[in-house]
Amino acid sequence: MSSLPRNGRPYAKLASQLFAYACAACAFSSVAILVLLLSQMLRFAWGWLDWQFITSFDSQLSPDKAGVRAALVGSIYLIALTTLFSVPIGVGSAIYLEEYAQRSRWRGIVQTNIANLAGVPSIVYxxxxxxxxxxxxxxxxxxxxxxxxxTLVVLPIVILASQEALRAVPSTIRQASYALGATRWQTVWHQLLPAALPGIMTGVILALSRALGEAAPLVAIGAAGFVMFTPRGINDSFTALPLQIYNWTENANDDFRIHVAAAGIIVLMVMLICLNATAVFLRYRFGKRIHW
Amino acid sequence: MHFSVLLPKVRPLRRSTLASLLVLLVGLVGCGRTNVVSIDGSSTVFLLSAAIAEEFNEVSPDVKVVVSQAGTGGGFKKFAAGEIQICDASRPITEAEAAACKKNGIEFIKLEVAFDGLAVVVNPANDWCDSITTDQLKTIWRAEAAQSVMKWSDVNPDWPDIELELYGPGTDSGTYDYFTEVINGEAKSSRQDYSPSESDNALVQGVAGDKGSLGYFGLGYYAENTDKLKLLSVDSGDGPIIPTAATVRDGTYKPLARPLYLYVRQDALRNEGVVKYLNYYLDKVNDVSPRVGYVPVPDEVMEANRKTLDAAVPRVAVN
Known part of the structure; x- marks a missing residue:
């Protein structure tokens, strides 16, 4: 034990410690923001967020009658359909690009395009x-x-995540499968997809949580402002949670703008946290089963 | 052949999962469109249409009313394209818009459902101005004022040398069209160096946050925010008039009081749901208007509305 480190810089140890603290502060600041946001929203939503809020439709004149029913069901519909469309197309594209496509210039162009599309603002979609x-x-x-x-918004993200997951499967698995005479289809279906599944699911769920929070593209396509019903079929008008929250914040009445909107935000956050928790759970659950 | 004995112990995707997703999809496609009344347009009229839709839902839950607020201009675009059945409008349809409807074979009727006053508001800390003349408003808002009328003292030398911060609705708004027409003499002719927003709340917040601010928007928004704003009287030559229900209705608050309209597609009246909703609308609108800060229309206007509607409804649908 010497007070001076061997490299001769007296403050190296202190600097190293300070750096660790600085990094920890960065990490905690993001948590602090989340806590601040949640506590603020909970404070505003307190007394407004109850069962009646979940089961009632929106109200134009009475804040205490307003609820998220139409928006909640609309969001669930949207997410279910988006999953239905984006998963087959996204995973299919990823399989093609990773397992079938030759390393050609054409593939390079497609790949670059997908990466760029992932960064396009959602309002454009x-x-x-x-x-x-x-x-x-x-x-x-x-x-x-x-x-x-x-689906357009999340598809590039789903493709990229699925590609990552497929790439993470060791090539020895492919080779072993082919060595035993399996066709490409058998290799993909019985070996690669199951092995990549936790990664794919995590990517899909994170992409869906983005879709859940999107208001801009729905405003652009002209989704409804005020509906007193839940969609019965896929052509029915709908509203979604982010839209509904936006509309409440536009209301002239303070009760709507602050309290009802905050209650809506809590519902949206709870849905997001549930989705993300599912991602963590799936990764843990399915990840355990894979032994190489 | 079972390779899985030798290879990683993971289950292949279950066929039942795929099957159930397929069933869900088919089930969703199987359901048709329900009986829908689709409304879009003015955010001013939205308050009325949505409030009435809410009460209507309690008496006729089988008719689904959808109300959006794209602005009067945006609403008429959709109306002319045949995408909606009713257009909420805070100004009459323009010739160009009517021509677009005609071109697409869309005939319509017009119902006058309420009056709205436009409020001219300043910050509560403003202690130099209680009333403003229409000429002064024109001095402030006309197109030539851009970059030249920048301070209150530029409008009236008696007013202080304080920056004039202007807030007003954006260009898709019927309120903007109406204000520019009656104040500046030509619809859509306005200085553009002000803070525009389609969100009336953003305007309220803007005016409330600036000592030198001045803004205009629907009287309903002032009524909800009386503690944050100071309402100005408007003088069009006969002395300053403060906008109230009485002065808006009897026309003494001029020229900033305007009628609000519903434009209804003629052939949408074949839909029984639309007719039911409109009849309910005419029954209720005079009760709802004061609750959202508007002024009810006189009985004879309502009578004329009923006649227009009855004459337009095809006999079959009335029963």
């Missing part, structure tokens, strides 16, 4: 959705058009 689905294909601003638009 909203305008595309308005032109393509709502007007072009005459779908109207129903649940189907909304889900297809959100």
């Amino acid at each position: 909203g305008i595309l959705g308005l032109g393509l689905f709502v007007r072009g294909m005459q779908m109207g601003a129903g649940v189907l058009a909304g889900a297809l638009t959100l």
Whole structure:
């Protein structure tokens, strides 16, 4: 034990410790922001967030009658359909790019494009959705058009995450499978996909939590402002949680703007946390079963 | 052949999972469109249409009413494209918009459902101005004022040398169209170096946060925020008039009082749900208007509305 480190810099140890504290402060600041946000929202939503809030439709005039029913069901519909569209297309694309496509220039172009598309702001997809689905294909601003638009938003993320997951499967697995005479299809279906599943699911769920929080593309396609019903079919008008919250914050009445909106935010946050917890759980649960 | 004996112990994807997803999809597609009344347009009229839709839902839950607020201009675009059945409007339809409807074979009727006053507001800390003339408003808001009328003292030398911070609705808003027409003499002719927002709340917050601010928007938003704003009287030559229900209705608060309209597609009246909703609307709107800060229309206007509606409804749908 010497007071001076061997490299001769007297403050090296102190600097090293300070650096550790600084990094810890960075890590805690992000948690602090979350705690601050949640506590603030809980304070505003206190007394407003109850069972009645979950089961009632929106109200235009009475804040104590307002609720998230239409928005909650709308969001669930959207997410279910978005999953249905984005998972097969996304995982299919990833399998093609990872397992089938030759390393050609063409593949490079597609790959670069997907990476760039992942960074395109969602409002751009909203305008595309308005032109393509709502007007072009005459779908109207129903649940189907909304889900297809959100699919556009999350598809690049799903593809990239699935590619990562497939790439993480050791190549020895592929080789062993082929060595035993399996076809490419058998290798993909029986070996690669199950092994990559936890990674794919995590990616998909994180992408879906993004879709759940998107308001901009739904505003762009013209999703409804005020609805007193839940969608029955895929062409029905709908509203979603982020939209509903946005509309409440636009209300002239303070009770709506602060308290009802905060209660809506809590519902959205709880849904997001549930989705992310599912991702963690799936990774843990399925991850355990894979032994190489 | 079972390779899985030798290879990683993971289950292949279950077929039942895929099957159940497929069933869900088919189930969703199987359901058709429900009986829907679709409304879009003015955010001012939205308050009325949505409030009435809410009460209507209690008496006729089988008719689904969807109300959005894209602004009067945005609403008429959708109306002309045949995407909605009813357009909420805070100004009459323009010739260009009517021509677009005609081109697409869309005939319509117009119902006058309420009056709205436009409030001209300043910050509560403003102690130099209680009333403003329409000429002064024009001095402030006309297109030529951009970059030249920047201080209160530029409008009236008696007013202090304080920066003039302007807030107003954006260009898709019927309120903007109406204000620019009656104050500046031409719809959509306005200085552009002000803070625009389609969100009336953002305007309230803006005016409330600045000592030298001035803004205009629907009287309903002032009524909800009386503690944050100071309402100005407007003088159009006959002395300053403060906007109230009485002065808006009897027309003495001029020129900033305007009627609000519903434009209804003629062929949408074949839909029984639309007719039911509109009849309910005309029954209730005079009760709802004061609750959202608007002024009810006189009985003879309501009578005329009923006649227009009855004449337009095809006999079959009325029963």
